[in-house]
Amino acid sequence: MSQIEVISFDAEGTLVTPDFSQAIWHETIPALYAGENGIELAKAKKIVAQEYNKVGDQRLEWYDIKYWFRYFQLGSPEPAIQSCQAKVSYYPEVMEVLSSLKGQYKLIIASGTPSELLQPQLQGIKNYFLRIFPSISLVNQLKTPEFYTYVCESMKVSPAQIVHVGDNWQFDFLNSRQVGIHAFHLNRGGNSQQGSLADLTELKRHLS
Ligand SMILES: [Mg+2]
CATH class of the missing domain: 1.20.1440 (de novo design (two linked rop proteins))
Known part of the structure; x- marks a missing residue:
């Protein structure tokens, strides 16, 4: 990768x-x-x-x-x-993972949460991210394949240069993979579907 x-x-x-x-x-x-x-x-x-x-x-x-x-x-x-x-809180490994990836990669957020609910939830971590893409607020769509293409174009990279990770099988995994993005499915509940990550530290392992 x-x-x-x-x-x-x-x-x-x-x-x-x-x-x-x-x-x-x-x-x-x-x-x-x-x-x-x-x-x-x-x-x-x-x-x-x-x-x-x-x-x-x-x-x-x-x-x-x-x-x-x-x-x-x-x-x-x-x-x-x-x-x-x-009530906003982050998963335990989030800060450490973001800190360690920030130097090596451009970090962005691609979320189906509209801006007015997304901003308050990102308060404590927004400085890690170069861009934030709330699909509904930007293009009036859920996280469709077309939305992921829009993200690639906005970041001026090809899909093969992006990794996306998220917990929704359809909106994060299937739809981003459909346009050629390296997609990872996060399954925090454990009992993983094959290939799913149990937490974000596993993402770091896949990148190196
Ligand atoms: Mg999600």
Whole structure:
């Protein structure tokens, strides 16, 4: 892999733990919904989760916090996002891996999380990255093969010069590999599909 110039990371589930996302989608929004509608929190959690599932993760709305605040009539999402800021955390090996790769490669983020939710989650690590590519905010797409081509063109490298790593089999692994990027699937849960990485230190081993 001597020609690699750029290493691209997914954000949520790869660098950033699900704590922030869990807090905003499954605690804060249901709590606001319960307050607005005068119902129990447990019931609100159920209703909100059902509404999310009706949309599903193949549609852009799933990721769009402004859409959901409009849909549930909860006002502006800004205060809710800020209230969850303290929940942001990174996986234990992240800082060390980013520090050691930063000198040798251009590091970027390719994320399906829209900018308004991505920025707060990257607060503590954004200085490691040359560019941040939130697919939905930049090209109004999920992480499709076309999005990965856009990333290569923006970075002025060929797909063979990029490594991408992420925890979603479709959006991180299959779709980036389809355009010729060196893709790695991260499976933090262990019991790996063949070829998956258990954490990011294993990525370092593959690069050297
Ligand atoms: Mg992810």
